[in-house]
Amino acid sequence: DARVTQTPRHKVTEMGQEVTMRCQPILGHNTVFWYRQTMMQGLELLAYFRNRAPLDDSGMPKDRFSAEMPDATLATLKIQPSEPRDSAVYFCASGRGRGVGETQYFGPGTRLLVL
């Protein structure tokens, strides 16, 4: 049963520290999405990759957030420096990249708390 995996599942850190979240998409999927979920804003798309190339990161605060895909099996989302307002659940999702109507498969999320 193929699944998207995310590490760590939980992270508590202090303001100003760097945070790195990792995602392993389902083997064979060529699109990867990063979402942030908060009570106030709901689910927001932060970044979107196809074949490891960033297609859209317009939802991501550029000054402190960065997203990369070093290889096809790993996507990373970094926050430097972190702030309390970054506290949220961060989800990674992957898909087969077949266009509109394609299902996205979500990981279990990383719950981040910045003190």
Add this chain to the structure above:
Amino acid sequence: GNSVTQMEGPVTLSEEAFLTINCTYTATGYPSLFWYVQYPGEGLQLLLKATKADDKGSNKGFEATYRKETTSFHLEKGSVQVSDSAVYFCALSAAPQGGSEKLVFGKGTKLTVNP
């Protein structure tokens, strides 16, 4: 821009009650429509989808029909179970030709089913 509006929660029902969660959308082009479900502590998973007008998506006793004339995709289930307690998200993807599969989500509706 594209947007999804779904009914505010929370919704509390007794087991075997009828469920309706309303969802309406605004989109350019011809969107695909989705319902995702999030169980406590987990990531989202696809419940059902419809990719063109008048299509009906169904899964696990849930149904939703893509109504272009009313721009709606309401979720229904005839008899809910305690295990259906979760947060339900309506979503759409709509892209220009060759464009992205980005999902736009509604705010989510929390459903609690009591025995």
